[in-house]
Amino acid sequence: xxxxxxxPRHEVTEMGQEVTLRCKPISGHDxxxxxxxxxxxxxxxxxxxxxxxxxxxxxxxxxxxxxxxPNASFSTLKxxxxxxxxxxxxFCASSRVGLAATDTQYFGPGTRLTVL
Amino acid sequence: xxxxxxMEGPVTLSEEACLTINCTYTATGYPSLFWYVQYPxxxxxxxxxxxxxxxxxxxxxxxxxxxxxxxxFHLEKxxxxxxxxxxxFCALRPSNTGKLIFxxxxxxxxxx
Numbered sequence: 001x002x003x004x005x006x007x008p009r010h011e012v013t014e015m016g017q018e019v020t021l022r023c024k025p026i027s028g029h030d031x032x033x034x035x036x037x038x039x040x041x042x043x044x045x046x047x048x049x050x051x052x053x054x055x056x057x058x059x060x061x062x063x064x065x066x067x068x069x070p071n072a073s074f075s076t077l078k079x080x081x082x083x084x085x086x087x088x089x090x091f092c093a094s095s096r097v098g099l100a101a102t103d104t105q106y107f108g109p110g111t112r113l114t115v116l
Numbered sequence: 117x118x119x120x121x122x123m124e125g126p127v128t129l130s131e132e133a134c135l136t137i138n139c140t141y142t143a144t145g146y147p148s149l150f151w152y153v154q155y156p157x158x159x160x161x162x163x164x165x166x167x168x169x170x171x172x173x174x175x176x177x178x179x180x181x182x183x184x185x186x187x188x189f190h191l192e193k194x195x196x197x198x199x200x201x202x203x204x205f206c207a208l209r210p211s212n213t214g215k216l217i218f219x220x221x222x223x224x225x226x227x228x
Contacts, residue, residue, distance in 0.1 A: 004159070031214055043160075043205065043218040056215055091159055095214070105216065107159030 002026075004108035006092050012114045018080040021111045024073055025094030033093040033105060034067055034077050043091075049075065082115045089113070118143040122206050122219035129196055129226050137191040137222045139180075139206035147208040149173075149182050149189040150216070154203040163191075163204070196226045 005024040013019055025032045033048040047057040052069045060067070064083070069075040079086055089112050093105040123138040141149065148167045152160040164173030169184035178193045189206060206219040 033215075042220040045215050045217070048214055050214065056213070093159070104162050104165075105160075107161070109157070109159050 004092055004094055004106055006090075006108035006111050008111060009109065010112045010114075012116065013082055014116050015083055016081045017115075018078065019082045019086075019113060019115075021077040021090050021092075021113070023075045023077070023092030023108060025075070025092070026106055027073070029094035029096050029106070030072075031095045031105075032069060032075050033095075034075070035091040035093065035107075037089045037091060037110070038087075046077070079113075082113075084115045087113055087115050118147065118208060118210050118217050120206050120208055120217055120219035122204075122222050124220075124222070125203075126223040126225055129224070131198055131226055131228055132195045133226075135191070135193040135196045135200075135224065137204055137206075137224070139189045139191065139219060141187050141189065141206075141208050143187075143208055143210055145211040147210050149180070150207040150209070151178070151180055151189070151191050152205040152207060152218070154205065154221070156202070160205060196224070198226045198228055200224060201226045 007022045030051050034046040035043055037043045046059045047067045048055055049069045067077045089110045091107050091110045093107045095105045119142045121140050150165045151163040153163045154160045164175040166173040166182035169182055172181045180189050180191045203221045203223050205221045207216045209216050
């Protein structure tokens, strides 16, 4: 299996620009998670989906952030407009069906975002 | 709210030394507890887990015991290797939810 695939791996953009991060979960996994990792705040859950439906978006920092999952094999995290404080590594993770199964979340390699 | 607190790093050890990374948690109900590991430039990987009190999780020589009375889940290894150098995250999953709540992470550096 290819594992969780994220693109791009690195993104450098200027303040005010729109940024779109992409994730392909492992085939057959029904849960998808978006995390943000920074030195100051550590690893934070932003949002997670079950069967393409957002279940908990309480970690989304503000309206500039939005996430979608149009089908079982693709999700996007969009930041519009971007700000320097959004600079972080963004991870996508997926897991199999069932709450207990979410114990084992498989993480992608991350997207390192730098907003200048 | 639910939270996880880990000892601050970095932790620097010589090869074959004993390792303990402390982790305590605050949670209502009966959470599941985990240790994840992150190698440089990679995403996190599940190292071990325990789903109820007194359970011991173990993998690759690492162990941790779910202690409800002290709300702790300390990670231990008897003899570390250079290849164990990584960042270790303690985490909990509250009951009836799919979300994981992570500690701040502890960097381990093992020198030859």
